Amino acid sequence: MNELFSLLLSGITVGFIYALVGMGFTVIYNSSGIINFSQGEFVMAGGMSAVFLLKTGMPFGLVFILSIAITALLGILLWKLIDISKEKSIISMIILTLGYSIFLRGLAAVIFDKELHTLPSFVGNGSFEIFGAVLTYQSLLIMVVSIIIVISLHLFFSKTKTGKAMVATSDNVNSAKLMGINIKRILMLNFALSAMIAAIGGILLAPITSTNYEIGIMLGLKGFSAAVIGGLSQPFGAVVGGLVLGILESLVAGYISSEYKDAVAFIALLGILFFMPGGIFSNLKAKRV
Amino acid sequence: MKNIKLKNIKDLIILSAILVIIPFLLKNGFYYEIVILCILNAIICIGLNLLIGYAGQISLGHGGLAALGAYITVILTTNYAFPALLSLFISVVFMAIFAYVISKPILKLQGHYLAMATLGVGIIIYITLNAQANITGGPDGMGVGLFSVFGYAIDTNLKWYIFSAVFLILLIAIFKNIINSPFGRIMRGIRDSSQAVSSVGADVAKYKSYVFVISVIVAVVASSMYAFFSGFISPGEASFNRSIELVVMVVFGGIGRIYGALIGAVFLTVLPQMLTSFEDYETLVYGAIIIFVMIFMPKGIISLFDRFNKAIHANS
Amino acid sequence: MFKKIIKFLLFIGLLTFGTVFINAAGVIKIGAIVASTGPASFIGSPELKTLKLYVKKINNKGGVLGKKIQLIYYDTGANPRKAVSFAKRLIFEDKVVAIIGPSTTGETMAIIPFVQRAKIPLVSMGGGISIIKPVKKYVFKIVATDRMACKKLMGYMKKEGITKIAMISGSGGFGKSMRKQCKEVAPNYGIKILADETYGKKDTDMTSQLIKIKNTKGIQAVLNPGFGQGPAIVTKNYRQLKIPYPLFESHGVASKKYIEIAGKAANGVILVSPPVVVANKLSNANPLKKVCMDYTKEYKNAYHSDIASFGGHAYDSLYAIVDAIKKEHSINPQKIRDGLESLKNFVGIDGVVNMSKTNHLGLDTKTGLVLLRIKNGDWSIIK
Numbered sequence: 001m002n003e004l005f006s007l008l009l010s011g012i013t014v015g016f017i018y019a020l021v022g023m024g025f026t027v028i029y030n031s032s033g034i035i036n037f038s039q040g041e042f043v044m045a046g047g048m049s050a051v052f053l054l055k056t057g058m059p060f061g062l063v064f065i066l067s068i069a070i071t072a073l074l075g076i077l078l079w080k081l082i083d084i085s086k087e088k089s090i091i092s093m094i095i096l097t098l099g100y101s102i103f104l105r106g107l108a109a110v111i112f113d114k115e116l117h118t119l120p121s122f123v124g125n126g127s128f129e130i131f132g133a134v135l136t137y138q139s140l141l142i143m144v145v146s147i148i149i150v151i152s153l154h155l156f157f158s159k160t161k162t163g164k165a166m167v168a169t170s171d172n173v174n175s176a177k178l179m180g181i182n183i184k185r186i187l188m189l190n191f192a193l194s195a196m197i198a199a200i201g202g203i204l205l206a207p208i209t210s211t212n213y214e215i216g217i218m219l220g221l222k223g224f225s226a227a228v229i230g231g232l233s234q235p236f237g238a239v240v241g242g243l244v245l246g247i248l249e250s251l252v253a254g255y256i257s258s259e260y261k262d263a264v265a266f267i268a269l270l271g272i273l274f275f276m277p278g279g280i281f282s283n284l285k286a287k288r289v
Numbered sequence: 290m291k292n293i294k295l296k297n298i299k300d301l302i303i304l305s306a307i308l309v310i311i312p313f314l315l316k317n318g319f320y321y322e323i324v325i326l327c328i329l330n331a332i333i334c335i336g337l338n339l340l341i342g343y344a345g346q347i348s349l350g351h352g353g354l355a356a357l358g359a360y361i362t363v364i365l366t367t368n369y370a371f372p373a374l375l376s377l378f379i380s381v382v383f384m385a386i387f388a389y390v391i392s393k394p395i396l397k398l399q400g401h402y403l404a405m406a407t408l409g410v411g412i413i414i415y416i417t418l419n420a421q422a423n424i425t426g427g428p429d430g431m432g433v434g435l436f437s438v439f440g441y442a443i444d445t446n447l448k449w450y451i452f453s454a455v456f457l458i459l460l461i462a463i464f465k466n467i468i469n470s471p472f473g474r475i476m477r478g479i480r481d482s483s484q485a486v487s488s489v490g491a492d493v494a495k496y497k498s499y500v501f502v503i504s505v506i507v508a509v510v511a512s513s514m515y516a517f518f519s520g521f522i523s524p525g526e527a528s529f530n531r532s533i534e535l536v537v538m539v540v541f542g543g544i545g546r547i548y549g550a551l552i553g554a555v556f557l558t559v560l561p562q563m564l565t566s567f568e569d570y571e572t573l574v575y576g577a578i579i580i581f582v583m584i585f586m587p588k589g590i591i592s593l594f595d596r597f598n599k600a601i602h603a604n605s
Numbered sequence: 606m607f608k609k610i611i612k613f614l615l616f617i618g619l620l621t622f623g624t625v626f627i628n629a630a631g632v633i634k635i636g637a638i639v640a641s642t643g644p645a646s647f648i649g650s651p652e653l654k655t656l657k658l659y660v661k662k663i664n665n666k667g668g669v670l671g672k673k674i675q676l677i678y679y680d681t682g683a684n685p686r687k688a689v690s691f692a693k694r695l696i697f698e699d700k701v702v703a704i705i706g707p708s709t710t711g712e713t714m715a716i717i718p719f720v721q722r723a724k725i726p727l728v729s730m731g732g733g734i735s736i737i738k739p740v741k742k743y744v745f746k747i748v749a750t751d752r753m754a755c756k757k758l759m760g761y762m763k764k765e766g767i768t769k770i771a772m773i774s775g776s777g778g779f780g781k782s783m784r785k786q787c788k789e790v791a792p793n794y795g796i797k798i799l800a801d802e803t804y805g806k807k808d809t810d811m812t813s814q815l816i817k818i819k820n821t822k823g824i825q826a827v828l829n830p831g832f833g834q835g836p837a838i839v840t841k842n843y844r845q846l847k848i849p850y851p852l853f854e855s856h857g858v859a860s861k862k863y864i865e866i867a868g869k870a871a872n873g874v875i876l877v878s879p880p881v882v883v884a885n886k887l888s889n890a891n892p893l894k895k896v897c898m899d900y901t902k903e904y905k906n907a908y909h910s911d912i913a914s915f916g917g918h919a920y921d922s923l924y925a926i927v928d929a930i931k932k933e934h935s936i937n938p939q940k941i942r943d944g945l946e947s948l949k950n951f952v953g954i955d956g957v958v959n960m961s962k963t964n965h966l967g968l969d970t971k972t973g974l975v976l977l978r979i980k981n982g983d984w985s986i987i988k
Contacts (some may be wrong), residue, residue, distance in 0.1 A: 035401045096580060118865060208838075263412075
């Protein structure tokens with residue numbers, strides 16, 4: 001029983017990380033219909049910026065804000081690149097974001113370096129023991145921060161003018177335009193927001209796993225799977241999707257085979273796409289032919 | 290009638306002429322390597338282009354599918370001493386069935402969801418190839434034996450070149466026929482509007498599956514050829530990076546154009562060699578080039594040739 | 606527009622291929638294939654830096670046989686297909702007389718048929734034993750094999766009375782290969798492997814696998830073959846789960862980076878390592894001390910960062926070739942090969958090298974590897 005609980009706990013911890021990455025996908029998809037294949041690189045940018053800014057001796061609060069700001073700028077840059085694209089078909093946007101992810105990786109390798117780096121744990125290295133399972137302070141922090149982000153986003157989307165405008169835009173672009181909403185600006189904010197969420201994820205993650213210019217690839221793919229599992233059109237589906245994915249991975253690695261742990265995300269992805277393309281919650285079906 | 294026929298094969302004649310001249314320009318084994326790689330990549334891309342450009346579907350997992358087929362060919366030949374051609378045949382049949390079976394649920398999806406499903410398939414294949422080390426040699430890959438056709442060994446650069454070039458010409462000829470046939474018209478119909486197509490009674494799902502299978506078969510053959518040519522295969526051939534590389538080649542060159550796929554394959558096979566002088570900046574430049582082309586030349590590099598052609602003909 | 610692009614492409618093409626035409630008569634062309642970007646950049650980047658540093662040093666001192674060395678290097682990103690292309694480019698286009706690298710075993714195995722056919726000597730920097738066993742005429746390496754690492758670790762385990770262990774390995778080439786070697790070698794030391802887990806290279810959490818291991822009865826120690834971020838995370842998770850047995854690591858973690866990332870969790874870990882990592886702690890009687898100390902100092906001065914043990918492989922490969930050239934008094938590839946094969950008492954960073962017709966590795970476990978324990982964030986040599 002202890003073992004099961006340990007596995008669940010570690011799965012939930014990882015799950016929240018996938019959730020943070022996945023939320024970024026959802027925000028951009030809902031506002032622009034684009035799947036951003038460079039989302040993982042935003043996570044990387046947040047973590048790496050934090051590492052290198054911290055080395056300059058800046059106080060941590062400033063490092064945190066600056067890292068998020070830098071990543072937000074990268075998000076806005078992507079928005080701009082998409083904006084000036086002559087054609088915005090699904091496939092050219094997929095390749096554009098893929099190209100951007102390669103570009104960001106190359107940029108990170110040059111501006112930072114190719115080594116592994118870590119951030120000191122923000123809350124120390126201690127841990128609790130619950131039912132024989134171990135929960136580190138940092139993992140708890142990730143959970144708490146993720147939940148705060150989710151609640152903040154919910155409030156933002158439902159209570160603030162900008163947030164409501166964002167929701168309106170993703171529901172129906174034309175009506176939004178009629179209401180006088182500046183679509184371009186909303187879109188830009190969405191990209192920035194998505195990048196910021198990713199950056200926070202990257203900064204939280206670095207003390208646990210270390211960061212390096214290449215971490216974006218797998219994280220992006222798994223975060224994406226999380227978003228799809230929860231339902232791309234559900235704003236917070238990524239949270240549930242991430243947790244489900246994390247737990248599934250953990251259980252598979254614990255009880256079946258650790259060789260195929262990575263495959264879990266993609267098998268789950270395929271499963272959802274075949275049987276419930278709209279995600280666990282959604283009644284909306286993906287476009288089927 | 291004769292005029293139309295001649296016009297239709299004018300491009301093939303020009304291409305054949307170019308292919309015949311090329312060996313005389315190739316100074317050494319390195320150039321052969323690059324050219325043969327270009328041709329084999331082009332073959333895969335032409336098949337993939339049928340799927341993406343003509344049938345309007347997306348596949349982000351073709352690297353995985355191609356590599357799986359190549360591995361089957363290689364394992365049968367190297368570990369079980371099957372004749373190479375027989376191994377290839379078995380692999381093609383297996384992959385065709387495999388592709389057909391998975392195409393049924395996958396091609397029901399559209400757009401991003403389709404892209405994601407193919408992505409998932411490709412990565413699962415990659416992980417499996419890595420994990421089953423006792424059969425596949427694992428992450429370090431495995432060596433591949435010689436390729437011989439009915440006792441005749443294809444072991445020199447020139448022989449490989451001729452073999453690949455002939456394959457390329459035949460493939461283009463066949464595909465041109467497919468595209469202009471009733472089957473091809475239905476395919477293009479599906480790309481433009483599947484509702485219109487099903488309203489005239491064609492089984493859309495079946496056609497999409499056929500195109501998918503064809504593109505996989507072509508990719509498996511070319512991939513197997515490359516494994517024999519290089520004497521080595523590794524799971525990296527199934528990686529997400531490889532799958533992206535193939536799609537970028539097709540889109541870069543120009544979707545929906547056979548020669549677009551060819552140009553794209555050549556350009557992106559040669560590009561890494563030309564970028565070596567950028568050293569640390571290579572990844573950065575590579576990414577920037579992709580971004581640039583997708584923003585300003587979404588119809589692909591072939592659109593430049595189109596403008597060139599137009600300019601010439603405008604004056605005549 | 607079209608014409609401009611063609612011109613531009615031609616220009617770029619000439620720039621890159623044009624270097625071939627700069628055929629200075631008095632130059633020794635040595636090729637290098639390194640994975641300085643991509644998943645093995647951890648390994649390839651220090652290797653390339655080392656090569657550049659010492660080629661410059663050698664040239665500043667007048668070169669070899671009065672000729673300067675021209676280092677022609679390509680980055681593969683650890684992709685075997687690229688390794689093949691670049692090997693062909695080095696051999697046929699750049700016409701090098703010897704090749705250093707590639708950085709990984711997978712890439713090395715891919716290019717071996719070509720260097721054998723082209724009869725160009727290759728000094729690989731990969732770790733796998735398959736590179737030099739069976740012996741191939743033109744292939745050498747001066748890197749301790751994963752099998753040697755297993756033997757060194759298990760020899761120590763046997764001495765400490767450890768007979769039952771668990772393994773948790775990375776699923777990359779390095780981890781997988783070493784896992785295989787350790788499983789083969791274990792019976793020779795009376796060691797039984799009761800649990801055998803793996804993790805993906807990019808995994809961020811190994812708790813599930815470690816929980817399984819923790820619950821396996823009878824285990825006295827855990828061995829973790831792997832490199833990169835994996836072992837650091839394993840180590841952290843290991844301590845978080847409060848697993849009481851000693852943790853053994855491979856030479857993949859023989860760098861300060863590992864200690865930096867694993868933090869306090871690394872304390873108490875026992876690992877096998879090339880001696881250069883503890884250059885300043887080696888006894889003065891150790892023949893490797895001087896070359897290791899010099900390397901550590903020179904690298905730090907040039908790059909303002911600590912050495913990574915992998916760089917030592919590059920150093921040894923380069924100097925072995927230089928030594929061979931001097932001994933044979935020739936830059937003919939065949940002669941260089943002969944010179945490499947007859948290397949005797951060559952004091953490299955990775956050990957004292959003695960090659961022969963049947964031994965293209967030349968290293969032994971006694972001088973080539975040391976056992977370290979991490980104490981207070983630093984290495985301490987286990988005698």
